[in-house]
Amino acid sequence: xxxxxxxxxxxxxxxxxxxxxxxxxxxxxxxxxxxxxxxxxxxxxxxxxxxxxxxxxxxxxxxxxxxxxxxxxxxxxxxxxxxxxxxxxxxxxxxxxxxxxxxxxxxxxxxxxxxxxxxxxxxxxxxxxxxxxxxxxxxxxxxxxxxxxxxxxxxxxxxxxxxxxxxxxxxxxxxxxxxxxxxxxxxxxxxxxxxxxxxxxxxxxxxxxxxxxxxxxxxxxxxxxxxxxxxxxxxxxxxxxxxxxxxxxxxxxxxxxxxxxxxxxxxxxxxxxxxxxxxxxxxxxxxxxxxxxxxxxxxxxxxxxxxxxxxxxxxxxxxx
Numbered sequence: 001x002x003x004x005x006x007x008x009x010x011x012x013x014x015x016x017x018x019x020x021x022x023x024x025x026x027x028x029x030x031x032x033x034x035x036x037x038x039x040x041x042x043x044x045x046x047x048x049x050x051x052x053x054x055x056x057x058x059x060x061x062x063x064x065x066x067x068x069x070x071x072x073x074x075x076x077x078x079x080x081x082x083x084x085x086x087x088x089x090x091x092x093x094x095x096x097x098x099x100x101x102x103x104x105x106x107x108x109x110x111x112x113x114x115x116x117x118x119x120x121x122x123x124x125x126x127x128x129x130x131x132x133x134x135x136x137x138x139x140x141x142x143x144x145x146x147x148x149x150x151x152x153x154x155x156x157x158x159x160x161x162x163x164x165x166x167x168x169x170x171x172x173x174x175x176x177x178x179x180x181x182x183x184x185x186x187x188x189x190x191x192x193x194x195x196x197x198x199x200x201x202x203x204x205x206x207x208x209x210x211x212x213x214x215x216x217x218x219x220x221x222x223x224x225x226x227x228x229x230x231x232x233x234x235x236x237x238x239x240x241x242x243x244x245x246x247x248x249x250x251x252x253x254x255x256x257x258x259x260x261x262x263x264x265x266x267x268x269x270x271x272x273x274x275x276x277x278x279x280x281x282x283x284x285x286x287x288x289x290x291x292x293x294x295x296x297x298x299x300x301x302x303x304x305x306x307x308x309x310x311x312x313x314x315x316x317x318x319x320x
Contacts, residue, residue: 021259024084028059031250032077033089034070040205040284044248045089047280048118051271062089069093069158069318071104078106082253084260087115091248092160095303099311100158100318108304115250115261116268117291117299119281122203122226123164123246125235126215128191136219136233139198140172147175152198153187154180158318161187163307164200164221164244166314171239191215202246203228204285221245228285244306249296265293 031049035041042064049060065073070093077088098108106112125136133139143150154162157180169176179196181187184205190196192214199215203226209215210229220226220234221244235242250268252261269290271277281288291299310316 021084021257024260024263025056025058027085028061029056029084030063030086031060031089032063032065032073032086034066034073034091034093035064036066037064040202041091041248044119044281044284044286047277048089048248048250048268048271051274051277052267054274055267055271069097069100069156071097071101074112075105077251077253078111080253082255082257084252084256084264086253087264088112088251089118089248090251092163092244092246092303092307093158094249094251095300096158096160096163096307096311098304099308100316102317111254112251113254113256113261114293114296114300115252116265116293117247117249117289117296118268118272119286119288120245120247121284121286123160123200123221123244124203124206124210124226124229124232125165125168125198125200125218125221126191126206126210127198127218128194129213129216130194131197131216133218134216136235136238139218140174140238143174143176144172148177150197151177151179152200153190153196154178154199155184155187155201156180156182158311158316160244160246161200162316163310165198166316167242167244167306167310168221168235168239170310170313171235171242188215202285207285226285247299247303249300261293 031045033042033045045062049062052060065076070090077086080086097104127139133142152165184201187199191199200221206215210217217229217232220232222234223236223243225234272288272290278288
């Protein structure tokens with residue numbers, strides 16, 4: 001009787017699991033975000049959560065777990081239940097954390113499954129109007145002529161604003177001093193005060209300062225110019241390969257049932273097509289994507305390779 005009973009139990013368990021996946025979600029879904037509440041990154045997560053709540057007919061709750069450059073949030077998701085009710089909302093640091101930390105405590109490929117690339121948005125290099133260089137080319141020439149004289153600020157060691165300028169230093173052959181701060185607000189204030197000479201930040205965050213001529217835009221760190229700053233060059237026009245887009249994506253614990261991950265992927269794509277959601281992202285100068293899972297895998301591989309190369313060459317090491 002033992003073997004028939006075992007088979008019966010297995011069949012019952014399989015049927016129960018299948019039913020749970022078919023009925024997903026039947027309770028609120030948790031979206032863990034790697035930043036504190038209140039910033040642009042958090043706002044993008046909340047816009048998506050709003051659209052998903054409408055698509056899934058269940059509340060999608062944003063949970064902010066800032067700390068260690070996003071490491072705290074990633075570890076929480078990786079170590080949590082893979083039942084389809086916990087997802088990770090992350091950005092560029094997703095591709096740098098595995099290399100910036102000696103022991104991040106997880107395997108970015110083995111422990112997390114790609115769900116969807118949600119959106120991309122441009123990063124801009126800005127300097128102070130007090131700096132004599134008026135263009136990207138002039139700035140590069142100025143820094144090259146005085147190795148070690150000029151410095152740049154970042155919002156944290158190993159973050160996107162640090163990686164992007166380290167990449168620029170390599171491509172352009174620059175010798176600049178890195179001055180890390182705690183967040184983009186402090187970095188921008190230091191630029192205003194003349195403490196640093198160069199900053200890279202999201203275009204939306206700096207657009208007001210650009211229009212008020214408090215900072216001078218030098219280049220978009222990407223493959224194309226921005227429609228709101230058409231006269232500002234893209235870095236790839238001078239240095240092919242120097243592209244560092246800002247982005248946001250959704251990931252799941254690796255053992256999350258594939259059927260649920262696929263449903264979430266479809267829900268994200270549908271949410272991003274909603275006119276109200278799309279408009280809210282456009283107001284942030286964010287281009288919505290809504291990729292397939294395979295497309296996010298390919299995109300992430302490229303970002304991981306880029307970050308690994310920069311981090312190892314610049315010997316960037318972050319401690320917890």
